Amino acid sequence: MNAVVLGAQRALQRVLRPRLLAALGFGLLACVLSAALERKLSPVGAVDRALLRGSFGILLPLVGYVAFSRILRDGGMDALLRPISRHGASGRALWIGVAAVLLAMMTIVGTMFAGATVLCARTLDDPALLADLPRSSSVGALAGIAYGAWLILGSSLGRAGGGRKWLLLLDLALGVSASALAPFCLRPHVASLLGGEPLLEQSPMEATVLLVASTLFALLAARSRVAD
Amino acid sequence: MTELALDEIADDRLGPLTIRCGVGLTVLVADQRATLGRLLDIAAGARRPRRGRASLDGEDLYTSPEARRKLGALLAEEALPPRASVRESAQLALALRKPGADAEALLVEWGLGPLLGANPERLRAEQRRAVALCLALATPHAAALVLCDPLALASLLDPARIRDACWRAATRAVVVVGTTALEDAAALGGELELILRGRLAEAGPYARGLAHEALVRSGHSAQLAELLRADPDLEVSFDAARCPRELFVRGATQARICERVLEVVRQEGLALDALSPIMRLGALP
Numbered sequence: 030m031n032a033v034v035l036g037a038q039r040a041l042q043r044v045l046r047p048r049l050l051a052a053l054g055f056g057l058l059a060c061v062l063s064a065a066l067e068r069k070l071s072p073v074g075a076v077d078r079a080l081l082r083g084s085f086g087i088l089l090p091l092v093g094y095v096a097f098s099r100i101l102r103d104g105g106m107d108a109l110l111r112p113i114s115r116h117g118a119s120g121r122a123l124w125i126g127v128a129a130v131l132l133a134m135m136t137i138v139g140t141m142f143a144g145a146t147v148l149c150a151r152t153l154d155d156p157a158l159l160a161d162l163p164r165s166s167s168v169g170a171l172a173g174i175a176y177g178a179w180l181i182l183g184s185s186l187g188r189a190g191g192g193r194k195w196l197l198l199l200d201l202a203l204g205v206s207a208s209a210l211a212p213f214c215l216r217p218h219v220a221s222l223l224g225g226e227p228l229l230e231q232s233p234m235e236a237t238v239l240l241v242a243s244t245l246f247a248l249l250a251a252r253s254r255v256a257d
Numbered sequence: 258m259t260e261l262a263l264d265e266i267a268d269d270r271l272g273p274l275t276i277r278c279g280v281g282l283t284v285l286v287a288d289q290r291a292t293l294g295r296l297l298d299i300a301a302g303a304r305r306p307r308r309g310r311a312s313l314d315g316e317d318l319y320t321s322p323e324a325r326r327k328l329g330a331l332l333a334e335e336a337l338p339p340r341a342s343v344r345e346s347a348q349l350a351l352a353l354r355k356p357g358a359d360a361e362a363l364l365v366e367w368g369l370g371p372l373l374g375a376n377p378e379r380l381r382a383e384q385r386r387a388v389a390l391c392l393a394l395a396t397p398h399a400a401a402l403v404l405c406d407p408l409a410l411a412s413l414l415d416p417a418r419i420r421d422a423c424w425r426a427a428t429r430a431v432v433v434v435g436t437t438a439l440e441d442a443a444a445l446g447g448e449l450e451l452i453l454r455g456r457l458a459e460a461g462p463y464a465r466g467l468a469h470e471a472l473v474r475s476g477h478s479a480q481l482a483e484l485l486r487a488d489p490d491l492e493v494s495f496d497a498a499r500c501p502r503e504l505f506v507r508g509a510t511q512a513r514i515c516e517r518v519l520e521v522v523r524q525e526g527l528a529l530d531a532l533s534p535i536m537r538l539g540a541l542p
Contacts, residue, residue: 035349042339107305112336115303116353117326256305256320 032118036126039113043100044134052099053138056092060084060142064149076150080165080223084146085172086216090197092142093135093173097180097193100131105190106181106255124255128248132177139173140166165223172219175240178247179215185254215243261328261401261431263300265309271295271455273309282427282447285435286515292455293435294333294405300433301330301403313401313431326354329396331404335385337377344373347392355397367391367414387413394422401431408441420445439532443519449512451534458511458534470507471514474531475522478504484521491517502530 043049063083067075101109109127114120143165151158179196186192204216211217217228218236227236259280267273271292276285287293298304299311302318302325310317316324338353340346347360364373369391372384380388387410393402407419423445426432436442442449451458475481482495482504491514495504508514511534522529 039339111303113338113349113353114322115301115325115330116338116350117322118353119322120320257322 032113032122033126033129035113035118036110036123037130038126039109039123040100040127040130043109044096044130046099049096049099052095053092056088056138057141057145059088060146061149063088064146068150068152072152076147076161076165077224079146079150080143081220081225084142085169085219085223089139089142089169089172090176090200092138093176093180094193094197096134096138097131097184097190101184101190105187106185106251108189110255119257121252121255121257124252128181128251131181132174135173135177135180136170137173139169139171139176141169142173143169168219168222171222171237171240172215175215175219175244175247178244178251182247182251185251212239213243215240218243259314259400259431261300261403261433262312262315263296263309264312266296266299266306266311267308268295268299268304268306271306274452274455274457275309276450276457278431278433280427280429280431282423282432282434282445283450284442284445284447285433285450285452286439286442287435287437287452288454290333290437292452293437296452297330297403297405297433297435298332301325301328301332303330303332327396327398327400329393329399329402331386331390331393331407333405334382335389337380337385337388340377342373343369343375343377343380343388346377347388350392351395358395358397360392363391363395364388367418369413383410383413386410390414390419394419394426399426399430402426402433404432404434406436406438406441407434408436408444409438416444439515439519439529442515443522443529446520446523449516449519451511451515453534469510469514470505470535471511471518472531472533472535473504473506473518473529474502474533475504475527475529476502477525477527478502480525481518481521481527484525485518488517505535 060083064079067079106124110120110123114123144162147162147165151161180193183193183196184190200214200216203210204214211228218240221227221231221236222233261278263274263276265273265275285293295304299306302311305319312318313324313328318324318328337346338349340349344361347364351358351360361373364370369387372380372388377385390404390407390410393404408416423432423434434445473481478495478501479497482493485491485493485506490508492507493504506514506518515532518532
């Protein structure tokens, strides 16, 4: 059987576990509650606050981290791939299948978090809803892919994939300040695309390009660490 | 000539050590179970060592799927390929090496038929290892087998059959068996390497402290002493009056002493309580 398909099956088997789906469901519920709370506090700017602070400031990275820890059973990518690759399957082909499923999962999570937040932070009769929903969802999808790629890279660093934690902590610590390292983090670009203050006055197009470049860099770096 | 080479391997509390094994049966006897497990994981290409490399005929086992396909392995802790049942899991493992191989017939032949329908993740560790051993021994065109404590599976698989399978494979492939049980090393025979505190007994820093002498404790000490004295390469001290159950054996190397003692014990069917390399504590680093 094709090793890419085997890798995808291996990852899907872990993603479709009830406990993981429940964790993702809780994340979605938290997005909804945070958006509803923001709207109740003040309807003006509720969407921006809910997206920037709750859904994408904390929940997406946190839920992504929890999901990866459950899928990889607190181990690294290698621990997931070795039971198959030791029988002669190509480790890199397996990795492609696993990475594709994990990125797809994070894309769906990002899209749903953004969609649910916008729907709950705006009222249904809000004229801006129709325009905001697809725009925020597409940014959510891009943010999901970007965080997914970083988590995949983090999972291939350290003996038991401990790099995940450090990459997210770096993103949290450096991404909120206007430090020289902020452009290398995901947080300011995602915030800029969601309507937050742009980093170094960059345009949305520049923020998108930087997010895509960061995603590609993380995936290539992660792949280079996988043994065939 | 087929060769399994562990070059300058170093990992947690392991090595650096270099072992080269050719076609035939090599038994690694280690004093620490965790160290042995790590070493065999590396030798099977299932773990990347901190330093050094494991290779089969020059091909790195960790990075080359082709090399791993030619190697069958039983690890200290086994995880079968993820599938709904043992039947499917074993079929997948075999199919990755040789499409069309029949895993069900293989497991039934070894007496593991009742496990076929079970979920591999719900098996006991010993059952998973038993399935993995059957798969390893059935590796098509195997150039090497790396087996961790196969005789410890005696409650599930016939030990005599395991031993025969190892020896049969050893006629054409490199077979490396690791164990911490001297009785198992005695039952298997083959060339012996001793690993003490993660290093080869003859090569690590502890080698300086090792006298080329071993203490043998057995209920058949007198008979054993007599048989070992027949070997011109060994020097045997046995005092029946003072220590009726102990004898001291000197030889060229620790490994050769142990190999010879275990061979005699196996051939004559004698009981062996202990076989311990002797350290001169003052000479230790």
